[in-house]
Amino acid sequence: MLYLIGLGLGDPTDITMKGLQALRGCSRVYLESYTSVLAGGKEALELFYGKELIVADRDLVEQRADEILKDANVADVAFLVVGDPFGATTHSDLVLRAVDAGIPYKVIHNASIMNAVGCCGLQLYNFGETVSLVFWTETWRPESFYDKICKNRRAGLHTLCLLDIKVKEQSIENMMRGKKIYEPPRFMTVSQAADQLIQIIQRRKEDGEELGVTEDTVCVGVARLGADDQMIRVAPLRQLVSCDLGAPLHSLVVTGQLHPLEVDMLRINAEPNTLQHLHMIDSSTYIS
Numbered sequence: 001m002l003y004l005i006g007l008g009l010g011d012p013t014d015i016t017m018k019g020l021q022a023l024r025g026c027s028r029v030y031l032e033s034y035t036s037v038l039a040g041g042k043e044a045l046e047l048f049y050g051k052e053l054i055v056a057d058r059d060l061v062e063q064r065a066d067e068i069l070k071d072a073n074v075a076d077v078a079f080l081v082v083g084d085p086f087g088a089t090t091h092s093d094l095v096l097r098a099v100d101a102g103i104p105y106k107v108i109h110n111a112s113i114m115n116a117v118g119c120c121g122l123q124l125y126n127f128g129e130t131v132s133l134v135f136w137t138e139t140w141r142p143e144s145f146y147d148k149i150c151k152n153r154r155a156g157l158h159t160l161c162l163l164d165i166k167v168k169e170q171s172i173e174n175m176m177r178g179k180k181i182y183e184p185p186r187f188m189t190v191s192q193a194a195d196q197l198i199q200i201i202q203r204r205k206e207d208g209e210e211l212g213v214t215e216d217t218v219c220v221g222v223a224r225l226g227a228d229d230q231m232i233r234v235a236p237l238r239q240l241v242s243c244d245l246g247a248p249l250h251s252l253v254v255t256g257q258l259h260p261l262e263v264d265m266l267r268i269n270a271e272p273n274t275l276q277h278l279h280m281i282d283s284s285t286y287i288s
């Protein structure tokens with residue numbers, strides 16, 4: 001059996017009882033290591049689970065999945081994913097390969113950023129398409145996420161922006177030492193994401209474009225949701241550029257139309273001069 005087990009968001013104790021029981025009975029346990037991270041890392045997880053974990057990088061999962069699936073028809077193998085295995089990252093390819101090979105599989109779910117973001121007070125059914133922001137380079141500055149945010153806003157919907165995690169493989173060391181060595185991963189912060197958005201807004205303003213998002217749009221920065229030290233900041237986009245929400249992981253939400261209840265919830269975490277920016281919708285248009 002192949003078990004895909006969600007680990008939740010906060011720390012090693014967030015695994016479900018069902019997930020823990022399943023992984024303890026497995027002969028091999030892989031930890032997917034490139035789409036998300038959990039505080040304390042692999043060591044903290046091994047200590048709590050009482051089980052050795054094999055790090056599964058992108059190369060192993062996408063190019064050498066057969067290694068993960070080896071003998072999974074006669075033994076139990078676990079594939080651990082921070083958050084939920086199907087939350088903002090799909091491991092459908094692994095599942096399809098397992099099915100092709102006649103290996104039964106089971107998914108054990110957990111909390112995901114896709115639902116935990118509701119704690120900021122915005123209602124989950126008022127969210128539109130989720131977008132991803134990547135680190136820009138000198139020559140690659142994609143802006144398509146901005147257009148999707150505008151599309152969501154035109155429909156009155158909020159946008160969850162997931163922020164890049166960059167894991168860079170050092171191929172030269174690879175060749176020299178015959179093993180994989182990674183530079184420390186880079187995690188995009190809310191401040192960096194807000195800065196990117198503002199650069200796009202300014203450029204489009206110069207082009208005379210009608211703006212779907214402005215520096216005054218109310219946004220929510222969230223960090224380490226689910227952890228004891230999680231942070232939520234509600235402020236106009238321009239203010240989030242200078243916010244420091246601390247250690248990863250971070251996400252940014254660009255609000256759409258706000259229901260009065262959402263405004264009340266946002267106030268809990270609003271910066272003092274943000275309240276004037278919170279615009280209300282007529283509650284008669286609210287659909288529960």
Ligand SMILES: C[S@@+](CC[C@H](N)C(=O)[O-])C[C@H]1O[C@@H](n2cnc3c(N)ncnc32)[C@H](O)[C@@H]1O
Pocket residue numbers: 009010035036081082083084085086087088089111112113114161162163164165222223224225226227249250251
């Ligand atoms: C590709 S998604 C993977 C999501 C994961 N499978 C889940 O279900 O939550 C990773 C991105 O989600 C966001 N994220 C994940 N966990 C988070 C957390 N606890 N707090 C804030 N943002 C988080 C970050 O932007 C991060 O780069």
